[in-house]
Amino acid sequence: MFKVTPTAAEQVAKAAKQGGTEGFSLRLAAVQKPDGSIDYRMGFDEIGEDDIRFTSEGVDIVMAPEFVPLLDTAVMDFVTLDDGNQHFIFLNPKDPTYKPPSDA
Structure with a gap:
């Protein structure tokens, strides 16, 4: 099932409050x-x-049933990209542009 990382959950909570x-x-x-x-x-x-x-991770998530097939194996994270900006990203093996995270 779809998952949220602890870092993303923290950012979702901040965004909801703001x-x-x-x-x-x-x-x-x-x-x-x-x-x-x-x-x-x-x-x-x-x-x-x-x-x-x-x-x-404490985040209440909803989605319409038609989106489940595309999202059921995805993970949402919140990361700092190479340009220094922070963004939510989706790690989804069903997406042809998916690249597994490296430990480097």
């Missing part, structure tokens, strides 16, 4: 582009009637 969206769930969505790569979307939202709901 944005005044504490108490809302983190909604995830994914769309497969024509080249096969996956476009990820997220934001805070209320729970819908048909949503899949679960918790990872």
